[in-house]
Amino acid sequence: DxxxxxxxxxxxxxxxxxxxxxxxxxxDHENMxxxxxxxxxGLRLIYFSYDVKMKEKGDIPEGYSVSRExxxxxxxxxxxxxxxxxxxxxxxxxxxxxxxxxxGEGSRLTVL
Amino acid sequence: xxxxxxxxxxxxxxxxxxxxxxxxxxxxxYPSLFWYVQYPGEGLQLLLKATKAxxxxxxxxxxxxxxxxxxxxxxxxxxxxxxxxxxxxxxLTYNTGNQFYFGTGTSLTVIP
Numbered sequence: 001d002x003x004x005x006x007x008x009x010x011x012x013x014x015x016x017x018x019x020x021x022x023x024x025x026x027x028d029h030e031n032m033x034x035x036x037x038x039x040x041x042g043l044r045l046i047y048f049s050y051d052v053k054m055k056e057k058g059d060i061p062e063g064y065s066v067s068r069e070x071x072x073x074x075x076x077x078x079x080x081x082x083x084x085x086x087x088x089x090x091x092x093x094x095x096x097x098x099x100x101x102x103x104g105e106g107s108r109l110t111v112l
Numbered sequence: 113x114x115x116x117x118x119x120x121x122x123x124x125x126x127x128x129x130x131x132x133x134x135x136x137x138x139x140x141x142y143p144s145l146f147w148y149v150q151y152p153g154e155g156l157q158l159l160l161k162a163t164k165a166x167x168x169x170x171x172x173x174x175x176x177x178x179x180x181x182x183x184x185x186x187x188x189x190x191x192x193x194x195x196x197x198x199x200x201x202x203x204l205t206y207n208t209g210n211q212f213y214f215g216t217g218t219s220l221t222v223i224p
Contacts, residue, residue: 103155
């Protein structure tokens with residue numbers, strides 16, 4: 001069964017902390033994505049990566065960075081968490097030239 | 113540019129009622145169209161897709177037809193169940209590039 005796995009389902013952090021969200025896919029997909037989901041705003045793309053060590057900014061990259069050192073793993077980093085980064089974070093992957101995105105189960109982050 | 117507009121929710125239906133969730137799109141090329149479903153506390157799962165005009169996607173009793181003349185991809189189900197309660201997202205993408213365009217989601221609640 002194909003899978004995108006996000007390391008933490010629920011996290012609670014304090015303002016100013018560094019936060020790592022990890023995502024691993026087992027489908028050998030070239031492309032990986034981080035989205036943020038907020039009520040009324042739908043899904044917004046933070047960053048995506050089309051190859052190891054390659055990344056592109058999405059619609060809302062401010063306050064975030066990413067790392068892709070291995071093909072199967074894509075990490076989202078909040079250098080200094082703020083309360084307005086409280087959200088659901090969704091990782092996804094996709095094969096090049098293919099259609100659908102495959103999503104992980106999401107990581108719900110609360111920043112106090 | 114490309115975009116997806118879907119009907120606002122929330123939608124509340126009784127069990128066995130007929131469901132329609134409207135989705136229209138604006139596209140600069142010839143996209144593939146998708147419906148994703150998100151159950152409470154989970155990530156998005158692909159429900160169905162259509163890759164060209166007049167294609168019909170279907171899965172789990174849900175159907176949607178890719179209508180180029182009306183730029184629409186409405187989701188329908190003849191008889192909803194309580195277990196269909198979820199948020200439904202319409203989306204489009206192209207096989208080249210990595211842009212996915214999502215609607216803002218429609219929340220469906222089915223009551224017994």
